[in-house]
Amino acid sequence: MMTHHTLDAFRAIRRSPYQSLAAILTLTQTFFLAYVFVILMIGSEVVLRYFETQPQISAFFKPDVTDEKVADAQNQIQQKEYVKSVKRVTKQDALSTYREDNKNDPLLLQLVTADILPASLEVSAKDIQSLPQLEHDLKALPGIDEVVFQKNVTDTLAKWTHNLRSGGIFLVSLMALTSVIQMMVMTSMKISAKRGAIKTMQLIGASRWYIKSPFILEGSIYGISAAVLGWLATYVSILYLTPWLLGFLGDIPLLPVSPLFMFALLGGGTIVGITIGAFSSLFAAQHFLHKD
Amino acid sequence: MNYGVGESALDDVSFSVEPGEFILIRGKSGAGKTTLARLLVKEVTPASGTVEFDGQDLSHIKKSKLHMLRRQIGTIYQDYKLLGELTISENIALALHIAGKNKEEIETRIHDLLQLVQLPNKEHLFPTQLSGGEIQRVSIARALANAPEVLFADEPTGNLDKETGNHIIQILKKINSLGTTVLMSTHEDFDFTDHPYRQFKLENGKLTITESKSSKASTKINEAAKPTETEKTEKIEEAEEKAKEEQTTSKIAESAKIEEPTEEPSKKK
Numbered sequence: 283m284m285t286h287h288t289l290d291a292f293r294a295i296r297r298s299p300y301q302s303l304a305a306i307l308t309l310t311q312t313f314f315l316a317y318v319f320v321i322l323m324i325g326s327e328v329v330l331r332y333f334e335t336q337p338q339i340s341a342f343f344k345p346d347v348t349d350e351k352v353a354d355a356q357n358q359i360q361q362k363e364y365v366k367s368v369k370r371v372t373k374q375d376a377l378s379t380y381r382e383d384n385k386n387d388p389l390l391l392q393l394v395t396a397d398i399l400p401a402s403l404e405v406s407a408k409d410i411q412s413l414p415q416l417e418h419d420l421k422a423l424p425g426i427d428e429v430v431f432q433k434n435v436t437d438t439l440a441k442w443t444h445n446l447r448s449g450g451i452f453l454v455s456l457m458a459l460t461s462v463i464q465m466m467v468m469t470s471m472k473i474s475a476k477r478g479a480i481k482t483m484q485l486i487g488a489s490r491w492y493i494k495s496p497f498i499l500e501g502s503i504y505g506i507s508a509a510v511l512g513w514l515a516t517y518v519s520i521l522y523l524t525p526w527l528l529g530f531l532g533d534i535p536l537l538p539v540s541p542l543f544m545f546a547l548l549g550g551g552t553i554v555g556i557t558i559g560a561f562s563s564l565f566a567a568q569h570f571l572h573k574d
Numbered sequence: 575m576n577y578g579v580g581e582s583a584l585d586d587v588s589f590s591v592e593p594g595e596f597i598l599i600r601g602k603s604g605a606g607k608t609t610l611a612r613l614l615v616k617e618v619t620p621a622s623g624t625v626e627f628d629g630q631d632l633s634h635i636k637k638s639k640l641h642m643l644r645r646q647i648g649t650i651y652q653d654y655k656l657l658g659e660l661t662i663s664e665n666i667a668l669a670l671h672i673a674g675k676n677k678e679e680i681e682t683r684i685h686d687l688l689q690l691v692q693l694p695n696k697e698h699l700f701p702t703q704l705s706g707g708e709i710q711r712v713s714i715a716r717a718l719a720n721a722p723e724v725l726f727a728d729e730p731t732g733n734l735d736k737e738t739g740n741h742i743i744q745i746l747k748k749i750n751s752l753g754t755t756v757l758m759s760t761h762e763d764f765d766f767t768d769h770p771y772r773q774f775k776l777e778n779g780k781l782t783i784t785e786s787k788s789s790k791a792s793t794k795i796n797e798a799a800k801p802t803e804t805e806k807t808e809k810i811e812e813a814e815e816k817a818k819e820e821q822t823t824s825k826i827a828e829s830a831k832i833e834e835p836t837e838e839p840s841k842k843k
Contacts (some may be wrong), residue, residue: 286671482655485615486716487645488672490638 290496313512319450347425364412469566505559509551601776607759648717652729663697669719687715707738
């Protein structure tokens with residue numbers, strides 16, 4: 283019975299190729315956008331987590347402060363109960379980092395020596411609530427020039443992530459709704475074109491499910507096709523952009539995207555595709571049969 | 575029964591049909607014959623009164639269960655109602671597939687039914703490639719596909735010439751003689767002297783019993799001796815063959831050269 287309905291569904295697709303293509307392409311756009319937003323949302327979470335695990339406060343000393351005084355300040359701040367870890371960056375360490383960052387620019391390397399670079403302390407608190415106190419205590423240390431509060435960066439990033447998520451959900455929902463409506467309109471048109479045949483089938487004893495099944499299967503085929511095409515477009519785009527993104531993201535461990543994650547995304551997308559395709563066709567068929 | 579404001583399509587119509595009867599419903603166009611057929615398959619519901627099938631009030635049948643009723647009533651339409659995009663065998667198979675029959679059963683049944691309506695070797699043709707009489711025979715085969723208890727033929731000869739129409743009537747008589755209750759509406763005159771029947775006349779939605787040939791008892795089939803689906807088909811085939819032979823013999827005796835009715839391929843769809 284199922285094979286018969288599946289063949290019917292494929293026959294219907296073959297007989298109206300442009301309508302079918304329009305439905306698949308609209309759904310493909312929705313899926314492409316949805317996949318991109320899912321990847322962006324998960325990616326932004328990874329970036330956020332990366333920044334949260336970095337030292338939350340960096341305290342820079344004035345250039346004339348000696349390494350001994352920096353070590354004293356480290357011991358002093360280490361004693362605080364809310365401090366999780368303290369890393370001391372000496373003038374020499376700072377120079378090494380500077381050299382590594384600018385190894386391709388010999389001119390910049392010539393101009394800089396360890397003396398002009400500040401030593402610093404990179405401090406992580408046990409919890410985020412202690413950060414203001416930590417900032418206050420660091421500022422009170424002798425020889426401190428500047429305290430850079432990493433929280434501002436993570437807060438901004440968190441806000442961006444939240445906005446991205448809300449905007450993404452709204453946009454994808456809107457696209458999904460448009461796709462569902464388009465699928466319903468198209469199924470209704472197809473049902474209308476087969477009105478006579480449906481009437482005859484009803485008269486010779488076809489149940490409602492018998493009539494609806496080919497349309498539901500046809501919708502599911504559109505959903506699956508769109509989910510796969512959208513996924514392919516997304517994956518190809520990611521692979522194409524990976525070299526550029528790697529330079530942009532630096533140390534953030536986001537790329538390359540795991541193939542396992544991409545296949546999980548495809549699996550989820552296919553299930554959503556089948557659901558969207560089947561339900562929009564079901565609603566359209568239901569509406570027609572109810573009206574009839 | 576009415577279709578809205580205005581005159582009733584059927585008014586004060588009351589009759590019952592016993593199993594195995596052949597009911598002839600005569601009436602002009604617009605008399606209400608098709609409405610009667612539509613009431614029987616619950617395509618429409620009466621404004622008042624009841625329609626019962628096998629002791630069951632049709633108004634109590636839910637829309638979701640309506641298909642079960644329709645599988646028990648074979649319907650033949652004046653406009654055939656075959657699906658143009660399907661071949662002859664696919665059209666018949668559709669009725670069987672709808673009823674949930676398996677592939678082997680469907681194939682066997684199609685073969686038997688096409689033999690019965692004398693359309694062997696035409697299973698791969700489309701309705702547009704057949705003549706009106708042939709299409710109507712396919713329509714009969716489809717109506718008989720699930721061995722219905724009742725066959726309603728609504729103007730089955732309406733689009734056919736007299737000779738082809740007579741051939742269709744012969745098939746319906748044979749089907750009836752094997753136990754299937756047949757209701758046939760027509761506005762034409764056919765020879766029923768050789769077959770028991772009851773005749774109703776519909777005029778402006780009113781029904782009158784005008785004629786009855788032989789008792790109901792004689793038309794009833796002993797339930798215990800009722801043939802099976804396959805036996806029915808075989809017997810109909812035998813009867814068809816016999817009728818054909820008889821026809822040929824009489825034709826030869828009359829020294830008249832009469833060929834199997836052939837018509838132009840139907841243009842009506």
